[in-house]
Amino acid sequence: MMNYKRKALAVALSLIGSVSYVSFAHADTSDDSAGTLDRVEITGSNIKRSIKQEQAIPMTIVKTEDLAKQGMTTVEQVVNSLASNQSSHGATAAVGASTGGASYASLRGLGAQYTLVLLDGRRIVNQPMDGYAVDLNAIPLSVIDRVEVVRDGASAIYGTDAIGGVINFITKKSAQGLSIGGNFVEPQRSGGKEKQVSISYGYGNLAKDGYNIYGAFDYHKIDPIYAKDRDFATNITQYTKLSPNSFPANYQNAAGSVVVASSYPNCAPPYSVPVVDAKGHKYCGEVASLYPGITPEIEQKSGFLKGTLNLGEHQLSAQYMITQTDNKTWIAPLPLGGQVTSPTAPGQSPAAGPFPVQGRAVPLGDRVDRSIATTQRLQLNLEGLLAGWDYRAGVGHSQSIVTHDLVSGYISGSALQNALNNGFDPNNPSAAAWGQYSVVGQIENAKSTLDMADFKISKEIWQLPAGMLAAALGVEGRHETISHNYNALATDALSTGLNQTTSASGSRSAQAVYGEMDIPVIQHLDANLAVRYDKYSDSGSSVNPKVSVKYQPTPQVMFRSSASTGFRAPTLFDINQPTQTQLTGDFYYNPISCPNGVGTNCSKQQQNLVTGGNKNLQPEKSSSLSFGVVLEPIKSVTLSADLWWTMVKNSIGTLDESVIYLNPAKYANLFSPSTVTPGTVNATATTANLGNTSVSGLDVSFSYALPKSSLGDFVVSLDGTYISKYSLQLEPQGQYFDNAGRYFNGSPVFRWQHNLSLNWSRGDWSAILAEDYKSGYTDAMDNHMVKPYSTWNLSGTYTWNKKLSVTAGVRNLFDQLPPWSNQSYTTPQGYDPRFADATGRAYFLKANYKM
Template structure:
């Protein structure tokens, strides 16, 4: 392949997000350096990516475009099928983590590396790397392999590999200050970093650099944005409400009501559209849509050149992430009130004055529930590399640790205490609290850590590579690598806190596990002809708990002419169940969306009283689900095929297209709640009702509550991890880059990067027919048919400007014509989503510059969606940015 075409192929990916002539020039200056490119263990020029589809992104250009975190880099990838923002932590127990998800296959099938080596999975979940643990301030470039790499990096690299590469050596110093100000309330960001380094490896034989980075973002409340200020939009099928409201609803036999109905207590409590005697609570209007986030990162690297052939390095990182979010006030259910109680609603029509009632009360006087998640990650790597007898070698040892805790900060109450105080006549669930009652509510509040989790990875690895003989197309090369890895995981709840706060969705659990992994791999690079190069790889991994697997890979690069290169690859993958997949603690929590009990509610969402149905308990309510691990899981297995071409019709223009096809079987996931309820007879053994709970199950009997304990109401749904079936997906990656010298007006670069998904079919059970997520919201998520980025960069002398357009296609919304809400059918399409960013930079020197810009230039709101899988309503936070137009400034000073 011509060196010009090789260089431009890598420049495509750089220009996609950076679109900068300067970045291309930086690559040109280093094109003769031999390094490891992601996807191969054989050293080669950075300008030669071989047979695999790789994007190389220069981080500095992204910083000047307003990117302030690693997760924002992932969100910009066209092949990424979901947003990784901290908004997804709202109303969940994720601990504030952010993940990568290439191809929509799940975060656990994208392998994330730091400097070519693994990182520990996040302590909560323990299935994927938290992007917050990666030191953004010192990232030099990001290499994205849009292909499986099980034969090179390990069996779980099914959806692709993202390799974050930090500075190797650095001299001098730089201070960076950044600030972002949205045009609407909330969400302001601030950040600062300092990096210093000294020592010339060639002259001094040592180099040391260190960096400290601190960032914070303020929360955005649902009420701060028009598109999120209410979760009850009946005319469009949005019913983000709860039957546990303030003042409280009560049930008595098969009836019930609310003393404040039908007026209720607007705006948070409104009349139930299917039962005017009850009220419902607009819970999503009281939450945060972006959490408070504080992050700190300390990173450093020491490199010592022993002699001309050997080099030792020691690198370390320490990151902390604090995430604080608020959701609706605590719901307390199962409160029993006798007719003798002074607050018994005697004047409510139809009430029996001789029978007790069961009350559900939203603790609005206690304020919103505030969750605080704290996580830390440490990583230390020692590496010895060099050349012995003509062999390149690299030997390393790694220690990586992730710890996290999730805590109740404010607003949570001790449910048994509240029940007892109501029963004693000291608290009134049907009216405003008096000062004396507020004092009792303050006494009822509980705070503390729900759970602590820790995960560790310890490994040693070694690899050697060498050119072994000549072939017609050049020297053949071989690489041999081995690795031993020990992974461990442990999660413990604070049982006293968990039992006192059932609404937090935790259950007492103390679980853990560990495994050993041994691996041996071989890779061959065979330039069999000047026009044809073959890459062969084979790796065997032996898991102490999942068995042994051997995965091959073959890659081909064919260049019939100077302007055209064709590439293809085939590989298999094997993902052993993660430790959390196997051993995750059992926990009962509410679903994000309201559901109808198929046994106790009809198709219109009205109670079937003859079966014992109660509207305020069984229809349009949030049932509880029991999540947890499954020790009987089988590994996931995959087959991946790619075929692509790179075409350079003229020197200023490069085009590429890559077809990818992935088949996955035995996918590990949970059975969707909607599927379970729609097939309630088939899955009857997973729908646990209150009258089925054993007397020993006090935790869940407490959730069923007093008078409901022997009722047919749903206690919880079993949604443990399982092998739910197969996935078949394929599509195209498209890219183009064009550069033009404008003479006295500078240089212009244009770039286009897109992913088109042709098919995404999946099963929810091995026995079920395939369904599609492509352009359809199904079982809690969607896969976009189109995602693309268009960018333009102009540079002249010290001046530069960038324009970027990000686009994703629309899709069919969650509710379709068969969905009935309040007696009416709803369905619609979610509009496409396009954001425009603009920035300008002036460089005083290489390390000193000022950048001003605006993200989301036209203040585009997220498109409307009636999804009910997230706590936020009216839009989908996983696929959009709720911040709105935001102005940013970045000032860097070098010394």
Template sequence: MMKERGLPRSLRLMFSGGVAVGLGLLAHSVQAQETKTDDAPQQMQRVEITGSSIKRIAAEGISPITVIKADDFTKMGSTTAAEVLSNISGNQTQFNTSSNVGAGKTVGAAADLRGLGSNKTLVLLNGRRLANSAFDGSAVDLNVIPIAALDRVEVLRDGASAIYGTDAIGGVINFITKRSYTGLNVSGEGILPQQSGGAEKRVNVLGGIGDLDKDGYNFFGVIDYHTQNGVKASDRDFSKLGGQNPGVGLNASSGNSYPANFTDVGSGNSSNPYAGNCSSVSPYAFNKSGICRYNSQATIGIVPKTEEIAVIGKGTFKLGADDTASIEYLHSQSKVRTYVAGDVFAGDVSGTGSDYYITSSSPYYPGNGITPANATASGGPLSLNWRSQDAGNRVTESKNSTDRLLLSLEGTKFGWDYKTGLSYSVSKAEDNLAGGYLNNDMVKAGLLSGVINPFGPQNAAGTAFLNSAQLYGTYEDARTQTTALDFTASRELFQLPAGPVGFAIGGEYRKEKANFNVDHALADLDSSTGSQDAQSSSGQRNVKAVFTELSVPIVKSLEAQLAARYDRYSDVGGTINPKIGFRWQPAKQIMFRTSYSTGFRAPSLYELNDPNSKTFTNSAYNDPVLCPGGNVAAGGVAARDCGQQFFKLQGGNKDLQPEKSNSFTLGMVIEPIPTVTASVDYFNIKIKNQISTIPEADIFGDPTKYAGNYVRNADGSLNYVTDTNVNLGNVHTSGFDIGAAWRLPKTAWGNFGLSLDGTYVTQYDYQTETGGAYLNNLGVYGGGVGAAGGVVFRWRHTATLNWSQGPWSAAMQQVYTTGYRDQNGPNVVDAYKNHTVGSYTRYNLSGSYTGFKNLTLTAGIKNLFNTNPPGTNVTDNFQYGYDARYGDAIGRAFFIRGNYQFF
């Protein structure tokens, strides 16, 4: 035990946790302060802080850390790890569960500190790694984090590659579970949106036996179950218009239509039997230039149906006065079911057996009595662009699971604090066809034989045929596994006049494996899975690391932190990354801190080995050769070349080079009066050779620059564009993290507190190629924040007003982001090419009552004023009319939670 060094208690809280995100943490600290005066002598235990390997008093940390207590985010109705992190201002953007709509082989949900990409945010569970998601194997799937078992979440806002490894460039998020528990606790929660869809329920049970100090052991476990219903585009006003949304200038649609468009193989001319009256066949079809266009985005599900279950158990045994051994096992799995428009069958006008076409022998051939006659249909074969609305939406069910077994020892020997652990983690994922996907060969045969009607509703025989053509099962699966052995030891080496010198040394060995498997027996039967050309692949590597850290008190008010890490990758070589930091406290009321570090991130096994496969582009484009500017050129076919979702080749690239970075922070924490604390931290991060993909809009927007990315068929039509992983160039971002907390004087009406956590970004520039021009992504939708593009907000904040009195407590939370210039892409009419997306403000309200014995009741309203997400014309996602990465599609939702402590 060590005595603290004369810091006010409120300032100590500020140092150890940064300023609370505003999820009730301030109210918690206010109540704690009432039980003990600031002047009372206190004993402070040395603890391990995220971002350091040296045990110390929490107040003495140099790095800026935000701490969120589990009790506080559950009070606000947060049900997933992604939702908890969405309220952290430094988490600029994230891939959330809704982003899975229309996307295969995804991470499920991922964090993204500083907008640098989820592959540069390191996610830990109890200070150690989990296996990355099997499909998007560069990030941990947040859906498998056991949220009910958490004690707190610690977010380190500067890079820590010298401590944790090379992929901590953007920051570190450490999910920390309870260390032990005795008793039985049951919680149940329900969330009911005011509008259709999106209802949630959560049930969890926490139980444990054994007092570690008295009995020498403790066993505890948690079972957590969570579900959320899906939301359809038609359930929300901002999404029900799909691609035909004049409010934001959006004019997007698909030429793969229901009723089908056709191209006469003999003449090469395109038309539709219902041209001029497309909507009479389908409410999602409309007329344009003699053919029918299909508003596919109006038919999708915008929020997936999800189911998650997590089980974690831990046994801890006391080996002596200072040493413990533990065994911990985690199993977590999630299912995400997404819905998109019906299956697509696009002809190539070749008139061969490889095409989707009908002949004049079909009863549905135009003019044969069922389908209206059309002058373009000359009597020869008709190549079709058809969407199977009759077979229903395409339904994909993605399953992800994570298992981790950890054996660990920690304690004190010979004056050293030590910890060591042996862990085995495995992540599995699979994508399953669950409805609406049709057998290509059967569809071709059904069209040729005249059983299938491509121009209207099916008769009984056609319906039965499509039902028999449905495909089900797993078409692609993946597995990543990590075996790791780590050891860290730390102690005070000797005393200097200013205090003790702290020292830590450690090492780590990891073996990583990844396997990606394609079931061609199934994948080859449907054109829209994108896996026909993919080949199963695998990769593995060994990583060896040694690291050291030194804490040196230069004078009483000035301390230095020196750290260095050497990593050796079996496939990309070795790297040394140092970190240096200083903490200066010239007076009790003020503290300054600064740090500088370098980073090195090797391409992940997924980025290197992901099987190359073709999938449709997210948005619709014009072939720059055969339909420049939307006008059909010689050899072009309107239904094939204009306003189409073309194929793009995506996947790994074995020629990727590592990313390198430099990070600098400078900050201060002040307490001008005992009830007010504030912090400002400047960050500046530069990354070289960022690994991502070229935004597809850039490829189609500059066909001359990206001419090498276009792959064409023998007849000149576009086969696909190449958009695999590449080293794009550099990224440079800087800004300020700002926090404030004010504990108001105690009143007869209760205790009040205010808190603010905000991030102001001053720069975000990126390159789309090595040595290329820098582009701005700050307050402008661009391609600097991942493959799908996105925006870096100039300002984001979470502000909270807390109140408590006796057994009652309440919190009002405001979450705010500034507006930005919209994507304004090729599917936007000219009048909206300068459209801006407005700022976005949501309020959440909650209240709790603890007056019943062993029972805590919490109720609240999320999105109190039912604020719709701001309208946008972005088409990089499958959800149109708003951006699912930043906007809340659920709207106002009421929640209630009960927690009962049995013993």
């Protein structure tokens, strides 16, 4: 996947990804740098080191240039290419959900809330719609030089949300001259085209002129893909959800059961088909999965400006970044869901009415939603030497604002109810007739802010027999706010899932003091000790230590180990999440009137799920342990393996809808009759401390540089992660459930993921053949096995005079389509869009010219 270099073992031992440490360190120590920067700070440590030193934590470093050559165009794609990442929340999650189009990272599959995302070593504000993590879309790929990934608990270094690891995006230090680039992706099938243009300009040489300023602008557009354009998204099976909200309309009688539609059995295939359920009810069922856009339309604009000034032994820099991501989704025409009633119904006495209407506004077309997320960050830094100590100080402000608009296909509930009362026919095929009751406009907005200041120093302070002892000390202060607001349109518009919502807001402050020491214990044995004290204004305080050691008995062998504890305070979103009542993703029997489907008027339909924050949450506490070995039997071969284990106590989360509705007796206290939709119930699933989560696994890597030949240089590389155990409790002191290799509680955990690559270079030419692989797993229902998913990318690059580079290639070379899945958690059906790309084979062309 990456163009790895051959290296000395002393360099290779610090990295799990087999990437040259010298290579990435030189990104900050080029001729364009100042003399004080020959020591660099490495992700996972506060101590600055010489570029020839290494550390003992499992780490992966990737150059984004190498991944861009595979046709990757977004930070989300880069993160998803990491074997250690198992994210279930990407851009496609916006289809049929109010996520603001966010995309998150999840190292070890622990969850986005346990992965700390940094930009140049400092925090970024969390996305406010699901405000427990950083939206990867906020980071423009075009200005990122490399990505450093610490696959180990780092709470003692960075604080609360580094339990699962750290992903640090490092921007380019400086730039000179004008650079223009472009990228075009053409899928073999309809939809999903991509266009990207970037331009940057830099002026000044840090080493010669003492200053540099550069700016960059990037524009990226991805076209949507519709279900009708992909067979795997429209394959009708026994698991395909048929909605009772149909066009032509169905009705409910006074007992709440579905009655025959006036047009049954002459429905409106292929979207509306005749249904006879297990209880003998006859009605029209809508195949809602045939309608939606299975991937959104995404338009992103980003700007970046950075200025750096050398002041003797000090360096002052200012950085401003702004990214706006416009995410537009298409889902099935609006279902009435029984939220409006008709005074009459086919075959029913008017005296028994009114009758809830389970119709669908098909004449208005798909529901179209638009979310715009705007993230800004201003950061001021001062670093250098002070009385012989390396220091780094900074102050920054970042904010994220997300708005959600209804574009088309939505209806005013009050206006439609008035029309039905006055004789409007819900089977009216006229778009103009339905259009009288349509509504558009913003229904919600959310905002989060982060103000942060920090100061730290480090120095080699004491000569020991085995080497110099180095130490670091630091302080940090943060203030966070979050708010989520809804307006009257959110309450009145049907089928937004926001009809019963309350606005919410919150704020808090946090302070931290931390220290770290590198101790050469004896020859070949080094130890690193770190400790951090965090105090939150709303969640108490905690002290968390970490110790890591490395032992290198010979130049060809190194052992490493680490142990740490962690503390994660509930996020502001966990505490202040607005209360929402939304339809469930799947269909269930009413657990009050029809427990387990037993009753006289039972039929499966979408029920309701009430979510919200909890001000009584307790902090999570964690412990982590790892042990690894790195071998270099010959200079061209490097192998490594790291065993790791993480335990999280008092895990914060919400019960998945399926867990609640499929265990009605156990969770009877969570159910209450719906006061809005007759015949349905509400299940309360607010944020809670669910219990413990225990995860363990193995990371492996391999790199082999073949002997040089007239054909060029070849390097084979492998990064893989195996999850041996993923046990979780759904309630304190409750039963442990295994999620490894199976779909449970809303998503699967893949036992094995790997990235395999073959890199070739010869003069001005280079090429990459890379594979991303995910193992199969047991699906959501009936022990169905989802097949493994493997995609290969192939590309070739030519560089002319170090100014012009052209890359041409194929993404998903063998046209691997998503494996079939019977999950019903997401709006797209027939596969799981969170883990498989619906695009299929795509051809791309990328060019960049430096003037």
